[in-house]
Amino acid sequence: MTHEFGLFLIRYLHVISGVMWIGLLWYFNFVQIPSMGKIPDEQKPAISKVIAPEALFWFRWGAAFTVLFGLLLALMNGYIVEALTLKEPNIGIGMWLGIIMAYNVWFIIWPNQKIALGIVEAEASAKPAAGRKAMLFSRLNTMLSIPMLASMISVQNPIM
Amino acid sequence: MGKILESLKLTIISGILLTVIMVFATEAIYNNQVSAPEQAASDLINKM
Numbered sequence: 001m002t003h004e005f006g007l008f009l010i011r012y013l014h015v016i017s018g019v020m021w022i023g024l025l026w027y028f029n030f031v032q033i034p035s036m037g038k039i040p041d042e043q044k045p046a047i048s049k050v051i052a053p054e055a056l057f058w059f060r061w062g063a064a065f066t067v068l069f070g071l072l073l074a075l076m077n078g079y080i081v082e083a084l085t086l087k088e089p090n091i092g093i094g095m096w097l098g099i100i101m102a103y104n105v106w107f108i109i110w111p112n113q114k115i116a117l118g119i120v121e122a123e124a125s126a127k128p129a130a131g132r133k134a135m136l137f138s139r140l141n142t143m144l145s146i147p148m149l150a151s152m153i154s155v156q157n158p159i160m
Numbered sequence: 161m162g163k164i165l166e167s168l169k170l171t172i173i174s175g176i177l178l179t180v181i182m183v184f185a186t187e188a189i190y191n192n193q194v195s196a197p198e199q200a201a202s203d204l205i206n207k208m
Binding site: 030086139150151159 | 162165166168171172174175176178179181182183185186187189190193
């Protein structure tokens, strides 16, 4: 396998993982959360017990592999240090935003979603607070995804 | 911050504002990174 093909393959896997991650993030924030209030109570378990846990599986692993392949791509291209130290801020800011977002997914959103959806044992009173925290950090990631994607694209097509 | 994030519209507007800030921050970081040859040329001009 040539180095050029390796770069193509890792970039392809980075983009595919990223589509999975950000696609599901936007599904949660643009579709699922705004729709929950309109769904009759007896039908809500279809979301909370079936769809959300399945979507969260692909969501968190999409996040992990997007960052993994992104860092690998930066390493193979030889700019990982320059990007992470912001000597190359165009891609560096986007990389840091992506890393912060992935941290939020794995260490804030997922643990709180497990409580909110009843995947782990927790007191009933803890569920609303956990659900709200997961929702707010999911929204924060939606906010950060806008500059993050702009940063990623600006490497190929500079904004200014 | 919580109030902004509770609203999808405000979240999107804030994301766009952050993008604008990021563009100017990126430009500022680039401008502050003067390379060694550029610095030498600048020092030479200042001595003249």
